[in-house]
Amino acid sequence: MTAGGNRLAVAVVGGLHADARRAAVEEILRTVPGSVALHHDLSAATDRAVRRTVRDASGPLGEGEAPLVNDCACCALREDMVPELLRLAMGGGHRLAVVELWDSVEPQAMAAVIAAEGAPLELTGVATAVDPALMVPYLSNGDDLADVGLAAAPADRRTVADTFARQLEYPTVLAVAEDTTCEEPADDGDQALLTQLTPGAGRVRLGEGALGPALLQGFDVEAAAVRQHPACALLPQDSDDHGVSTLVWRRERPFHPGRLHTALEDLTCAAARSRGRFWLADRPDTLLSWDAAGGALCVESAGPWLAALPDAAWELVPAERRVAAALDWHPGHGDRCQHLTFTSPRLDRDNVLALLDSCLLTDAEYAAGPGGWKHLSHAFDELLDPAA
Template structure:
């Protein structure tokens, strides 16, 4: 096969096995010579991964059991999936490869591995394949319930390794927000749970308003899934420093609140408010800064009543002009256009999404965590003496 023609690859994710499998089967039947590759992690606790390949005619090759290298699903993909994709691409007998992920798998690291990995001979994977689309399949009837509970993936045998302690809500939120296509089962005309379905659809749309929402069993999935995928743009879309967060919305009883302020947050008051803020929404995320750490951009990532706060490097306002060249032009341009005379690009931007969201209550609580005028006047020298309440919660990125 000439490497001038790369094999299109569609990655399909989803917690809901039935919806995910329906999406895969539709892609498999959409055109001739499609191959599906799936790594099953049922026995992840035993450090094993089971790989299958199939076409419309049945299994393409014998199933393979391999070791889960370093207890890392991405390592298993690098060791097993990439050589298979290269082999299939070079053989030239297939027009599309569908990579069906395991239930709790995050598509983001998988796509990054496929798109950029070296595969020997001094060559990269992107010489052989191209990511054509990323699909997350979800049942709208289950989206809101799955985002509201603290159940771990391990409790449902959907974890990707022995050390995977993520919740179902965390996994589902990241699957939804990274995809360019959200595939949902087709609804019967007289569906008894229509209100719950509409709430689930509203939740999907508000969490990822730029994704294309398609109904399965209508013949449109393949066209949507093969619409093209921009790996760097997708990376930026989920990067806390660059993400364009969802805007205010209210539909089918589901609302999204975008809280934006400039002045710094008081670390102790914000920490004390977490017990109320985190469970106030099914999903919340964004970027923020606290007064005693004025140079550090912090990421907020909460789902299913679990919160992760991470250090994401410096605010540009903390850097010299010469250091700006090390950061993406899009971030520099956005900072320059929205520059605050006192705080630079430092900003509070947190977005909360849930049914029956108490928008005023969340706004009032967050506003009460900001520095008062008197505290603001003490400046950064005074702020550094505030309690370092987030020291034990912060997790550096990278």
């Protein structure tokens, strides 16, 4: 309980699996004395407002509306959330405020907003609620959020699959609520897929009363952001369990840009989820991120490789990234490397391996060195430099 508004623990619970998310929040309210839930419903954004509700285990405590900000429902959420949390903190009487995110809102952005506010708010946990039986349907859903009524802004171009993947991979706690909406219960393959995709998260089964305590342990926003950066992301490990496989592919030779570009569609569709960082021969100083789900791929520049930076700049780089670079360090080209992971039921490992290896520079191409690589096809220019 806060004393004169000194401190209010705040936990974030999100997830596209709405029934699982609601069950998670209800369990927290039921099992953690002095807990209260704050929820912004973005489904009414077409009416130019975001609906806010506050409730505890006994029922509603209050409601209201937040006007849209720049036609962005998610922006309205950010503008309204902190003042409401501060009001709850200053009012006293609450031990924990649970921010229940709307379906497509990703926890990383909201966690950062709460953490940046500081006292009297203290971010103590972030969880995503998930029904394992829905893993494959959601990871394979390439529909735009706008097409299924879940976009948070007119310019929201995210898909169901990539949004779900990021919701899974950011938090340190997964609230597992099985059999909430599916006629077919989760099987061992569904559980294996969830486990392989989330190596850094603890799993809490709903119904056992452990979620509330798990969300009071503390949460480091900066460390979580580092875990998401392509240069040092906590990626899945090689695995094969109950028909679900994760292939970890690491190589110390750059991709031929033309051959990789030709293979993009096949590689994107080869797995339910693929992630990592890679190196193109014609862009030797640029660390590129690979992020694919639901048959859609996002390739972006994630800044320079450490080997491309002057020594003086290394002190500005997070220690976690320097450690990750040291693990991959090569005497000739530093931390430049290929590190991609592919996770999926019925993954054709041999085909993915052969296709990836065929996209690397040949011995003759590699021998030409960086000077020769500059004359290779610049097939990724349009994808990476659309304004050029």
